[in-house]
Structures are given as structure tokens and as C-alpha cells.
Amino acid sequence: GESVGLHLPTLSVQEGDNSIINCAYSNSASDYFIWYKQESGKGPQFIIDIRSNMDKRQGQRVTVLLNKTVKHLSLQIAATQPGDSAVYFCAERSGGSYIPTFGRGTSLIVHP
Amino acid sequence: GAVVSQHPSRVICKSGTSVKIECRSLDFQATTMFWYRQFPKQSLMLMATSNEGSKATYEQGVEKDKFLINHASLTLSTLTVTSAHPEDSSFYICSAKEGQGNTIYFGEGSWLTVV
Numbered sequence: 001g002e003s004v005g006l007h008l009p010t011l012s013v014q015e016g017d018n019s020i021i022n023c024a025y026s027n028s029a030s031d032y033f034i035w036y037k038q039e040s041g042k043g044p045q046f047i048i049d050i051r052s053n054m055d056k057r058q059g060q061r062v063t064v065l066l067n068k069t070v071k072h073l074s075l076q077i078a079a080t081q082p083g084d085s086a087v088y089f090c091a092e093r094s095g096g097s098y099i100p101t102f103g104r105g106t107s108l109i110v111h112p
Numbered sequence: 113g114a115v116v117s118q119h120p121s122r123v124i125c126k127s128g129t130s131v132k133i134e135c136r137s138l139d140f141q142a143t144t145m146f147w148y149r150q151f152p153k154q155s156l157m158l159m160a161t162s163n164e165g166s167k168a169t170y171e172q173g174v175e176k177d178k179f180l181i182n183h184a185s186l187t188l189s190t191l192t193v194t195s196a197h198p199e200d201s202s203f204y205i206c207s208a209k210e211g212q213g214n215t216i217y218f219g220e221g222s223w224l225t226v227v
Contacts, residue, residue, distance in 0.1 A: 036218075043118075043205050043218040044156070089155060098214050099146065102155045 012109045019077040021106045023090035026071060030092040034100055035064060035075045039086045047075070047088075077108075085110045115139060116208050118219035125196055125226055132192045133222045135206030141186035142208035146216070147179070150203040162189045196226040 013019050025033075031052040036044035050057045050064045050073075057064050063076040073090050087107050091100035115138040125131045135145055144163050148156040160181050162168040168181035178200075180192040189208075193200050205221040 032214075041203075041221070041223070043116075043207075043221045045218070046215075098144075098209055098216065099158065099161065100216065101158075104155050105153075 009104070010107045010109065012111065013080050015080060015082060015110055015112050017080055019075075019080045019084070019108060019110075021075045021077075021088050021090075021108065023073040023075075023103055024071060025073060025090070025092050025103075027092060027094055027101075028071070029094040031095075032093040033064070033066060033073050034091045034093070035062075035073075036089045036091060036102075037084075037086045038089060038105070044089060080108075080110050082110045082112050084108060116142075116206065116217045116219040118204075118206055118222045120222060121220060122223045123225070125224070127197055127226055128195055130192055130194045131196055131224060132190050133204055133206075133224070135189045135191070135208070135219055137187045137208045137210070137217070140208075140210040142189075143186065143211055144209040145183055145189040146207045146209075147181060147189075147191050148205040148207070150205060150221075152203075156205060159191075193224065196224070198226045200224065201226045 034049045035047040037047050038044045048059045048062050048064050050066050055066050061078045065074045087105045089105045090103045093100050117136045119134045146161050147159045149159050150156045158171050159174045160168045160170045162181045162183040164183045164186050170176045183189040203221050207216045207218045209216050
């Protein structure tokens with residue numbers, strides 16, 4: 001079946017470096033994508049979203065890039081901080097559904 | 113921003129007993145709430161979608177008689193795990209959608225341990 005997946009299960013970076021977390025999706029009908037951050041023992045927190053008619057969206061220290069040609073999504077975190085350590089999930093919605101389908105998740109570890 | 117609260121945050125129950133988890137939208141009316149289950153180091157798995165005043169829609173493979181969902185008001189949905197077994201131990205997360213909006217807000221999750 002169609003799914004949303006991630007390339008890297010764990011990403012370790014040094015504090016201050018930029019982090020890039022990748023996500024591949026297979027549902028060509030996906031038209032809305034969301035990145036969530038989940039800290040240990042907590043629920044997911046919305047970080048940033050992007051619609052399929054865009055290829056880039058920036059927030060505070062975060063940028064999401066969407067490449068529909070290869071069905072690839074990435075989350076870039078600038079000047080990564082120890083507080084950014086968490087599991088990051090990409091999620092997609094399609095066909096007017098408001099229910100996000102979550103990918104596998106990437107654990108980001110930031111070393112001070 | 114909107115807040116979704118879950119209670120209890122942690123619960124331990126004996127095998128064979130039932131346990132109820134509450135999900136409340138604190139500052140908005142949630143016509144639709146969702147229940148997820150998450151095992152350690154895994155992604156969130158949607159269990160069911162709950163609409164206020166109607167029966168929940170369960171995902172394939174989720175036993176509706178075991179995971180009872182009630183959405184009796186616009187601010188409260190409950191998940192009752194009946195006759196709990198150790199394999200039901202998991203992190204249960206709810207989320208809520210505000211009215212006609214598209215944004216979904218997540219609760220902080222509830223850890224269930226069945227001993």
C-alpha cells in the first residue's frame with residue numbers, strides 16, 4: 001500500500017550545526033505535508049506544514065522543502081540546539097482528508 | 113494555541129481490568145477527535161476517529177469491543193481499554209480537530225501499563 005517513510009532512523013549532530021531530516025512518500029495524491037516533533041514521553045507538536053503547490057516554506061529556524069517530482073520532503077533545522085533533540089515525523093494528507101498519515105520517524109540527537 | 117489535555121498521563125492497571133483515558137479540548141469545540149496508539153520507537157498508528165454524538169469509526173484491525181470510544185460532548189472523548197492485557201501496554205495519544213478547520217491538535221499522551 002502507499003505509505004510515508006523516512007530514510008534515516010537516527011541523526012546525530014553537533015550543537016550549532018544544521019540538521020536535515022528526510023522523508024519519502026509514495027502517495028502521488030498527497031497534497032498536504034506536515035512535520036511534527038515528538039519529545040520523549042509527549043505527544044507530537046506541529047512544526048511546519050507545506051501544501052503541494054509550494055516547494056519551500058520557512059519558519060523560525062526551520063525550512064521544509066518539497067520535491068514532488070521524486071516525492072521527497074525534507075526538514076532543515078538551522079543552528080540545531082540540544083532542545084531540538086526529539087523524534088521527527090513527517091505526515092501527509094490527501095484527497096481532502098484531514099487525518100494525517102504518519103511516517104516512521106527520525107530520532108535527532110544533538111550533542112552539546 | 114489550542115490545547116488538548118489527556119488524563120491520566122500514566123496509569124498502571126491489572127490484567128483483566130478496564131481503564132479509561134480522557135481527552136479534552138480545553139479552549140475549543142472539537143467535533144472530531146482521533147485516537148492513536150504508539151509503541152516504543154515506532155510511529156503513531158490511528159486507532160479510530162470519533163465524531164461527537166455518533167459512533168466511532170475504527171481502523172482495520174482495531175477491535176471496537178476492546179477499545180470503547182465515547183465522544184459525548186464537543187470537548188470530551190474517552191477511550192476505554194476493556195479487559196486489558198499486557199500486550200495492550202502502550203502510549204495512547206488523542207488529537208482533536210476544531211470545527212470546520214483543518215488544524216489538528218495533539219494531546220500529551222497517556223502511558224498505559226498492564227501488569
